[in-house]
Amino acid sequence: MINKIILFNGPNSPFGRKTKITSLVQSITLEEKIIKVQEADFLDKHNPLRKIPTLLVDDLTIIDSDNICIYLDSISNKKTLFPKNEYFKVVSMVSVANGLMESVLERRMELIRPTNEQSNSLINKQEIRIARTIKWLENNWKNYDDSYLTMDQIAIACSLEYTNFRLNNQWEKDSPNLIKWLNTFRQKDFMKSTVPLEAK
16 A cells, blocks of 8 residues: 655755655655645644644654654665664764754844844854854765765755855855865755755
């Protein structure tokens, strides 16, 4: 029996992009529905947090992008994106990438508030965290292996491209290893086909 899988996603979410890429890489057929969270009252019965991405598999609801990626990977017949011998290294790096996405997103959400309600200290705090995280990745992440695709590669690529999309690409000049790898990685079909809608 083939399960019906629906991915509720947003047009620009880096977390959603990560799950969409996982489905493409692992050849999982699903129906993607692009929604506006602010108007998605219907999502509350599945996910009380009303966050995207949210995955429905028949009567099962899977919440959180990491859980969704792990699920999609688990039902695939393809080589896992979470190699057993490197599992905790991979998922820890995914968490770093998630944190980078969150900081870029929080900065963005603060900037779209009315000017008189914005917190410059919060914006500055996020920008410092963003710069520190990318510098750390440049110095500590070394998984540039093009022969075996892993989840940390997908997550880090999504986080760096989201930084360029919502902030700027100033990090590139101080991160020769990351940008050299990313310039090659972003040429993959699954990266090209999942570029945020507003960035196209």
